[in-house]
Amino acid sequence: MGQYKSGIYETSVKGNHGPINVRTTFSDEAILEVQVFDHGETAGLTAPVFQRIPQAIVAQQSLNIDAISGATVTSEGIIAAVTLAVEEAGGDVEALKNKDQASNDKLEECLSTDILVVGSGGAGLAAAISAYEHGAKNILVLEKLGTIGGSTGLSGGGIAAPGTKFQREAGIEDTKVSWMSLWKERQASSNPEGLYPNYEVVDKFMDEAIITTEWLHDYAGHAYRQIYGFGVDPVRRLHDPIEQKDGATLGQSLIQNLVKFLEDHHIELRTETAVKELIWEDGQLVGALAEGPEAALTIRAKKVILASGGFAKNEEMLQQYVPQAAGTSFTSMATPGATGDGILMALDAGATLYEEPWIIGLGITSYLQHPVMQSLMMDWSKVYVNQIGERFMNEQSHYAIAANQLLDQDATWLLLDSAEQNQALVEALETLLPSDQAVKAETIEALAEAMNVPPITLSQTMQQYNEGAEAGQDAFGKDAEFLAPVRQSPFYAIKMYPLTMGTFGGVKTDEAMRVLKADGSSIENLYAVGETANKVLYNQVYMSGSAVQFALTSGRLSGEHAAKHL
Ligand SMILES: Cc1cc2nc3c(=O)[nH]c(=O)nc-3n(C[C@H](O)[C@H](O)[C@H](O)COP(=O)(O)OP(=O)(O)OC[C@H]3O[C@@H](n4cnc5c(N)ncnc54)[C@H](O)[C@@H]3O)c2cc1C
Secondary structure (H helix, E strand, O other): OOOOOOEEEEEEEEEOOEEEEEEEEEOOOOEEEEEEEEEOOOOOOOHHHHHHHHHHHHHHOOOOOOOOOOOHHHHHHHHHHHHHHHHHOOOOHHHHHOOOOOOOOOEEEEEEEEEEEEOOOHHHHHHHHHHHHOOOOOEEEEOOOOOOOHHHHHOOOOEEOOOOHHHHHOOOOOOHHHHHHHHHHHHOOOOOOOOOOOHHHHHHHHHHHHHHHHHHHHOOOOOEEEEEEEOOEEEEEEEEEOOOOOOOOHHHHHHHHHHHHHHHOOOEEEOOOEEEEEEEEOOEEEEEEEEOOOEEEEEEEEEEEEOOOOOOOOHHHHHHHOHHHOOHHHOOOOOOOOOOHHHHHHHHOOEOEOOOOEEEEEEEEOOOOOHHHHHHHHOOOOEEEEOOOOOOOOOOOOHHHHHHHHHOOOOEEEEEOOOHHHHHHHHHHHHHOOEOOEEEEOOHHHHHHHHOOOHHHHHHHHHHHHHHHHHOOOOOOOOHHHOOOOOOOOEEEEEEEEEEEEEEOEEOEOOOOEEEEOOOOEEEEEEEOHHHEOHHHOOOOOOOOHHHHHHHHHHHHHHHHHHHOO
């Protein structure tokens, strides 16, 4: 008798966004094919997982397969679905799970390219496209995760620019002056003595942003479905990606269009291949070493463009460079690839770093694990107090400013009562209590005790807030539409933390994005783009749609310069 009852088995497991449905074909002796035929996983970005995990299961006849970094839940889902199929086919699951992994002895591969791009986010893909446009035909993009797109793929994907032809066609009047005045107002909201932004560079960036937005459409094959303003950024200057046929929108749609350009023009992109170090000969940059899934790579390159994002997911770097934000790496929404690799490689090469690095705030978050809690990320109708029981900010703030405000507090609590509008939250909280992250009490004084906050202060704070809410006049200037008295017991308080989506910082560059040393000279053949070099535009506050725009614009500029100087 064989190992399996031959046949085709369809199994289903829970993925990130609904079921992952897998069809596994067995002969008597082997797993012949694994096919994911339906899933709700993030369109496009997880695509490599659907090839590599099934291939590995079949090639190794094993269920002891490593998940693909950046797509762990999806990888494990596919393996779990095949496990169910093996059970149904009468196979020995334990034996397949305990099978030794394929030998880790790696092959060595030597490659040669004109331009090596490190990272497949917006900056890296734009760099590759622009290099191609300006004559380079031998370009290699390496991505360390199993997924393409980095934080850019997770972002809204809308790019801001002031005065594009698309805005004019839509009858939108916009100018650099208008964007610049918002930029200055926002950057002045914290760290008033800050060294950045460099407004000359911001001004140039705004001109280049217009070019990039039109170039993406006219040359790179991208398209916009609308131009919109975002809440507290009322001017309609965010160019929002079209929806793809497979339903992908936002940053995923942008990445899909850029990847399509690479595919159509035969520009090589390898995933699961991490660049580890730059290589030098006689003081000249000549390439890089990388680790791929099957081989250790030595890549000779005439130019290297570091487009590896920021360091929001590197706790050690946060502690060293932005100690106020220590701990935020654990909840950061940035790509798991944001570990500062490019910044560290450039530093090793003698680059100089921007002073005053900071985080890019995305609002506030709770550690409580429940989908409803996500609504608190930017819920202006709630009240925040600190550990001395006082309000410290207008909750109706831009999400980046809100994150910064929380960084200044020892602790932040969000208060809510049992009023009708909070029912979904209250129901969720009841399933999560008791917890060290939330408390409940019948009175504000008792709530204060549970929060370890001075009861008299908290009572006064809430009394003042409630009076203001009833009068429609808030001491911190919150608009009346977001004012709701907190009166109906029981009361709840939830601990909140700053939520990040990236970092401001990285290595100093010149206008062409060439990496600079402390003496102001550039390191020949080395470029840094996107979050690897973005601090020049910001003090501590992100401007909606500017980070993806900077990734694309800086990528475009570096690719052009690199190609023209081969
Ligand atoms: C959830 C979320 C929402 C956001 N929303 C917006 C928004 O709406 N608008 C906006 O303007 N900005 C937004 N941002 C910020 C913006 O997306 C980023 O600042 C910007 O896209 C960064 O682009 P990048 O190309 O520099 O880096 P990324 O897009 O992060 O790409 C870097 C890539 O390099 C890879 N990499 C890292 N190290 C290596 C290595 N050693 N070898 C090979 N590859 C490596 C990473 O895995 C990653 O894929 C958002 C960010 C997040 C996380």
